[in-house]
Amino acid sequence: MSDINRFLDKIKREDIKPKPKWQFTTKNILVWLLYFCFVIIGSISFSVILFAIQQTDFVLLSHFGHSKLELLLSVLPFLWIVLLVVFILGSIFAIYNSKRGYKFTFSKLVGFNVGLSILLGTMFFIAGGAGWFENAFALRAGFYESIQNRKEKIWQNPEKGNIAGIITKVFDNYIEIKDFDDNIWQIGIDSAFIPPSVFLELGEKVKVEGVKVTENEFSAKDIMPWGGKGMRKKIREKMKNRLKQNK
Amino acid sequence: MFITKDNCKSLSDKEIISKSIEELDYFKCLYERYGNKLKRYITKISGFNADEADDILQNSFISIWKNINSYDDSLKLSSFIYRIVHNETISHWRKLKSKEKRNKQFGMNMYIEEDKNEDKIKRNFEVKEVLDKLSLKYKEVLVLKFLENMDYEEISNILKIPEGTVATRINRAKKAFVKIARSKNIKF
Numbered sequence A: 001m002s003d004i005n006r007f008l009d010k011i012k013r014e015d016i017k018p019k020p021k022w023q024f025t026t027k028n029i030l031v032w033l034l035y036f037c038f039v040i041i042g043s044i045s046f047s048v049i050l051f052a053i054q055q056t057d058f059v060l061l062s063h064f065g066h067s068k069l070e071l072l073l074s075v076l077p078f079l080w081i082v083l084l085v086v087f088i089l090g091s092i093f094a095i096y097n098s099k100r101g102y103k104f105t106f107s108k109l110v111g112f113n114v115g116l117s118i119l120l121g122t123m124f125f126i127a128g129g130a131g132w133f134e135n136a137f138a139l140r141a142g143f144y145e146s147i148q149n150r151k152e153k154i155w156q157n158p159e160k161g162n163i164a165g166i167i168t169k170v171f172d173n174y175i176e177i178k179d180f181d182d183n184i185w186q187i188g189i190d191s192a193f194i195p196p197s198v199f200l201e202l203g204e205k206v207k208v209e210g211v212k213v214t215e216n217e218f219s220a221k222d223i224m225p226w227g228g229k230g231m232r233k234k235i236r237e238k239m240k241n242r243l244k245q246n247k
Numbered sequence B: 001m002f003i004t005k006d007n008c009k010s011l012s013d014k015e016i017i018s019k020s021i022e023e024l025d026y027f028k029c030l031y032e033r034y035g036n037k038l039k040r041y042i043t044k045i046s047g048f049n050a051d052e053a054d055d056i057l058q059n060s061f062i063s064i065w066k067n068i069n070s071y072d073d074s075l076k077l078s079s080f081i082y083r084i085v086h087n088e089t090i091s092h093w094r095k096l097k098s099k100e101k102r103n104k105q106f107g108m109n110m111y112i113e114e115d116k117n118e119d120k121i122k123r124n125f126e127v128k129e130v131l132d133k134l135s136l137k138y139k140e141v142l143v144l145k146f147l148e149n150m151d152y153e154e155i156s157n158i159l160k161i162p163e164g165t166v167a168t169r170i171n172r173a174k175k176a177f178v179k180i181a182r183s184k185n186i187k188f
Helices: A003-013 A021-055 A058-063 A065-075 A078-096 A106-126 A129-140 A147-155 A231-246 B005-009 B013-022 B024-046 B050-066 B077-099 B104-112 B118-133 B136-147 B152-159 B163-183
Strands: A162-170 A174-178 A184-188 A205-214 A217-225
Touching: A003 B024, A003 B050, A021 A078, A021 A106, A021 A129, A021 A147, A078 A106, A106 A129, A129 A147, A147 A162, A162 A184, A184 A205, B005 B024, B013 B024, B013 B077, B024 B050, B024 B077, B024 B136, B050 B077, B077 B136, B077 B152, B118 B136, B118 B163, B136 B152, B136 B163, B152 B163
Parallel strands: A184 A217
Antiparallel strands: A162 A174, A162 A205, A174 A184, A205 A217
């Protein structure tokens, strides 16, 4: 039997059928679905990293002397950094396995996927989704401590000169705040630097740097806004109102 | 259905594919058209003897048949076929390489017998000798580019690497080829 008929004979004898087209189409669709999932999760991870950076008090790094590294490690969002790297690698793998993925060089694939995750992640962050997502994630994942919780812990440290909470009373030379453990503190503000972005009003959430005087008294050196979602907009509006009142 | 060589000649590659899906006998037109070329290609990149090359070719055609529905007609059919044959050859080559069962000398003889011209035989022998010293990634691009006369796009589609990488690899392969040829006092 000639070579040409040998393989035809084998195909007929063993009744070898071509794989159906839908298998290839489905595989292709799955690869792209996987790619989009990876890109979306990668983007969300990047947006949460941005949110973590926004929530980090870099001013504390310069004040913390011997424990700068400790503070840095406590504020770095390791989980999200790992997720970002894993899902960017996943998206590169998925696109490489698409029909024409091999046409791109590795550097182009990395550049494109990193760029896309940064772009979408930044958009999600600007839209305010990162804080919401991170908070929702923290509520559902027991092992995970939210960025806000970690920030509150850092600022619930009167012995080291940091305290934060919600203003409950305002007087000429001191304010009262309720901290995150529901303790009431009297904060002396005579010698404190209070930037224009801080509004000493009831219900305002503020951070205070200073010195603990007694068990419920604190002398402030700096008072700062707590920061967070929509904070900048809120501050801008309040400053506009203040300017209008002054006129 | 009996398909003659003349039937095959009148069909384009794409027609052969679509007719094969309906009637298996048309599939042998692909063998008519590409069989010898592919067998030569297998020998060139692997150094396998004629029997081994035949086996690989048989398996490759069965694999082409199984995957015929994955053929994307924006590609040249030759790229699709060469890709499958290439993968079959490499996987067979790796299997044998790990067992160290390859018989390069036999493959070389079969390859040389194709030309009766004495100078050409000598030249082919020298080319083969140098090619065999090259790593697989260099050998495959040189064979596809200079022995199979394919362009960068086709090579890119067969080896599934970007065209830029094909160009770089050919460039490096040429340098490596010249270096080996010089070390053996072979002039090109």
